[in-house]
Amino acid sequence: MLITPRVNGSMAKCLTICVVVAAASLLSVTAQALPYEILYESDADTNVNELVLNSFDSYNDLINYNYSASIVDVDISTAYSSTGLTYDGDDWHILYETNNDTNVNELVLNTFDTFQDILDYNYTATIIDVDISAAYSSTGMTYENGMWHILYESDADTNVNELVMNSFNSLNDLINYNYTANIIDVDISAAYSSTGLTYDGSLWHILYESDADTNVNEMVLNSFNSFQNLLNYNYSATIIDVDISAAYSSTGIHALLDSSPPPTGIPEPSIFALFSIGLAGMGLRKRRKKKFQ
Ligand SMILES: [Ca+2]
Ligand SMILES: [Ca+2]
Ligand SMILES: [Ca+2]
Ligand SMILES: [Ca+2]
Numbered sequence: 001m002l003i004t005p006r007v008n009g010s011m012a013k014c015l016t017i018c019v020v021v022a023a024a025s026l027l028s029v030t031a032q033a034l035p036y037e038i039l040y041e042s043d044a045d046t047n048v049n050e051l052v053l054n055s056f057d058s059y060n061d062l063i064n065y066n067y068s069a070s071i072v073d074v075d076i077s078t079a080y081s082s083t084g085l086t087y088d089g090d091d092w093h094i095l096y097e098t099n100n101d102t103n104v105n106e107l108v109l110n111t112f113d114t115f116q117d118i119l120d121y122n123y124t125a126t127i128i129d130v131d132i133s134a135a136y137s138s139t140g141m142t143y144e145n146g147m148w149h150i151l152y153e154s155d156a157d158t159n160v161n162e163l164v165m166n167s168f169n170s171l172n173d174l175i176n177y178n179y180t181a182n183i184i185d186v187d188i189s190a191a192y193s194s195t196g197l198t199y200d201g202s203l204w205h206i207l208y209e210s211d212a213d214t215n216v217n218e219m220v221l222n223s224f225n226s227f228q229n230l231l232n233y234n235y236s237a238t239i240i241d242v243d244i245s246a247a248y249s250s251t252g253i254h255a256l257l258d259s260s261p262p263p264t265g266i267p268e269p270s271i272f273a274l275f276s277i278g279l280a281g282m283g284l285r286k287r288r289k290k291k292f293q
Contacts, residue, residue, distance in 0.1 A: 031200040031255070032059045038067075038196065038207070039085040039094065039252035040244075041076065050076040052248060053118065059200075059255075063221065065242040074121040080108060084141025084150065084197070085252030088171065092118055094252065095141045095150065101134040109175070130177040136164060140197025140206065140252065144227075148174045151197040151206065157190040165231065186233040192220060196253030204230045207253045213246040 036056040042049070051072035056062040076082070076096075084095035092112040098105070107128035112118045132138065132152075140151035148168040154161070163184035168174040188194065188208075196207035204224040210217070219240035224230040244250065 031202050034059065034200055035256045036062045036198075037085060037252075037254045037256065038062075038250055039082060039254075040248040041082045041251045043247055043249055045076070045078045047075045049073050051082065051121075063238050063240055065219075065240055070119055072119055072121055082251040083138040085254045086141050086143045086148075086198070087254055087256060088143040088148075089257070093141070093143075094118070094123075095138060097132065097138045101132070103131045105129050106132040107138065107177075126175055128175055128177055139194040142197045142199050142204075142254070144199040146170070149197065149199075150174075150179075151194060153188065153194045157188070159187045161185050162188040163194065163233075182231050184231055184233055195250040198253045198255045200255035201257050205253065205255070206230075207250060209244065209250045213244070215243045217241050218244040219250070 036059065038054045038056075040052040040054065042051075049071050051074055053070045053072060054067040055070065056065075056067050061067065079098055079100070080096040081099055082094050083097045084093075086093050092115060094110045094112075096108040096110065098107075105127050107130055109126045109128060110123040111126065112123050117123065135155055136152040137155055138150050139153045142149050146169070148171060150166045150168075152164040152166065154163075161183050163186055165182045165184060166179040167182070168177075168179050173179065191211055192208040193211055194206050195209045196205075198205050198207075202225070204227060206222045206224075208220040208222065210219075217239050219242055221238045221240060222235040223238065224233075224235050229235070
């Protein structure tokens with residue numbers, strides 16, 4: 001079983017150098033030039049500013065965490081948490097999952113015509129009537145050449161089978177949850193949780209964030225040079241030496257394959273968009289790190 005690297009002391013520095021070189025050698029020039037987005041959600045439920053987008057001009061800016069931030073002034077339902085971000089060449093999509101396990105309607109897709117519409121939270125919502133296993137939580141979503149993929153991670157730390165990939169042949173199949181499942185037999189470090197999945201045109205990437213708040217090395221990117229290598233968890237790891245705010249957790253990553261670059265900067269305050277899919281229940285599974293802290 002493969003283990004995502006733990007980040008400790010001098011070994012971390014060695015790992016950083018080694019894995020950055022290894023990962024960089026896999027990348028094409030095209031993929032390195034792509035802009036990236038990371039979505040964050042406030043750990044605490046609030047009425048305003050619950051999402052933040054960090055934008056990166058290139059892969060190098062991502063791994064060096066050279067970013068610009070945009071606050072999204074939106075009130076997310078206390079019953080849901082964001083778990084994925086992707087762009088399909090036409091629309092942007094944020095995936096939400098219920099914080100409480102239910103038998104129906106556990107996923108919701110919010111769709112945006114443009115990146116600016118995300119910043120203004122001008123969206124349409126689609127409820128996905130699916131019963132997600134109580135043992136797993138969605139942690140990433142990506143569009144890839146007409147297909148859609150949702151990554152799940154076991155809520156409990158185990159030594160095997162900690163990830164599951166659900167794949168869909170179209171957006172319609174995703175909405176109707178007509179899927180195929182692949183169990184990924186990997187042992188994820190107990191100290192990290194997956195928070196994003198993206199495909200950059202040649203490589204697949206899974207983003208991990210430290211469950212504990214620290215001042216350094218809070219993210220790790222695992223990269224795969226094919227979908228099969230992802231399923232086999234044949235990866236290279238890159239430690240991202242960044243101090244993430246203790247108040248926010250990453251919930252999605254996207255490599256922007258389309259030519260239109262996302263705008264950056266802080267948007268004007270907007271009318272609070274209402275994410276009105278139910279108001280009951282407090283977030284019990286906002287982020288597994290809260291459960292384990
Ligand atoms: Ca809220
Ligand atoms: Ca369920
Ligand atoms: Ca594990
Ligand atoms: Ca931190």
